[in-house]
Amino acid sequence: MPHDGHDHEHENSELSPIALRVKALESLLVEKGYVDPAALDVLIDTYETKIGPRNGAKVVAKAWTDPAFADWLKKDATAAIESVGYSGRQGEHMVAVFNTPEIHNMVVCTLCSCYPWPVLGLPPVWYKSPPYRSRAVIDPRSVLAEFGMTLAETTKVSVWDSTAEIRYLVIPMRPANTEGMSEEQLAAIVNRDSMIGTRLAG
Amino acid sequence: MNPPAEEPVFNEPWEAQAFAMVVKLHEGGAFTWNEWADILGAEIKSSDAPYCEHWLAALEKIVEAKGLISRMERLSRVDAWDRAAQATPHGQPIELTRS
Structure with a gap:
């Protein structure tokens, strides 16, 4: 050398x-x-090597293609996600929040950095950073703008503060022009940040 | 439509070790996840250190609070590893027996 x-x-x-x-x-x-x-x-x-955002992407793609699963996810995300094979080590309760044209959801942990590990793996560096933790709650729109997301004026932003007991998974909106895609192909276009709510899917 | 390149899960080996110790101790019933979140949260509020250092400091605190490892025991072990490392020729595995 x-x-x-x-x-x-x-x-x-x-x-x-x-x-x-x-x-x-x-x-x-x-x-x-x-x-x-x-x-x-x-x-x-x-x-x-095994746990990461690909797990969450599979859950999202299933919700996009299977209305019964999407319903289950809305009512009892912990059980619905467990049925796909992902369950929490900390016994945490999972809640899935669905983006719509009217409401955009984003997730933060203001205290430390509780995060849905079983479906997203370990949190990215920015999620754990003090600026994101403090500003996401006070001024979510400007934080989203920094991530390159501009929402329509009429879209309301809901910020969900994770705790040790409740972890949130954002179900992004299915992108347009993906009608012919299979569940597997859809899972491939779901990025990690879209499941935290700081990016669009696709 | 390209997902972003995902950053490495752990930046340094010690981060992975510290992470795994917390998860395994919790699984073994050493503390509840709420107790851990409280201690980690307090640690994060106390300084601007990087997240993984907060994690490590919180782990040191919780094992002491739960009576698993006393402070003196821990500090003397840190010292023992330091002496072992310095007594080990470069490139060889560091073992405590060398000190």
Whole structure:
């Protein structure tokens, strides 16, 4: 490997202060039997490769193509989403909020960053940022404008504040000219941000 | 109609470890998700540090509050890892027994 111009002051290893803190916690929790190191690895792999916004996209595409499922989602999103195979680890209650020409929904967590992990994976950096958390509630339209979304004057914006118990999933409006598309093709055009309410689907 | 490129789930390995420890401790019944959200929320309000650092600080607090790991135990283990790292030649796995 070519030399990168960085002077190595240490012959020996060094861990960052944060890495040291994490290693300390992990080694103690493992020794005391509170966590199993192999289970930690499996969990990380699952979140990195299996759980993500594609899960939510499948739920949205199903809601667009199956009116009975959409109804179920409106009445009991936790059960409807579980029927597709996604259930929460924290026992959280899921609520699906449907966008219409009259109402645009967007989701925030003002306190920390509660997020519907089973259907969207882990939250994006901007969702966890203080400006989004504070401004989404005070001035949602200007936040949406920064995401490139301009809503009609007549469209009302509903901002849903997630909690540890209730997580919201936005069901975006089905884009025009998608009548002939299959559920699978539709799922491919549902982007993550549209399920948080900061972007349109398609 | 292109979905945006999705950012990496974890930026650094320690973020993934800290995340997994919280989820597994919760699953094991060490604390409720509400208790976790309260501690994490308070941590986030207390400073402008990046989110993942809040997460780690909240984890340190909740294991102490729940009596799983005392502060002294934790700090002396941090110190032990630090000494182990510095005693390990570059490129070799760092093990606590080296300290």
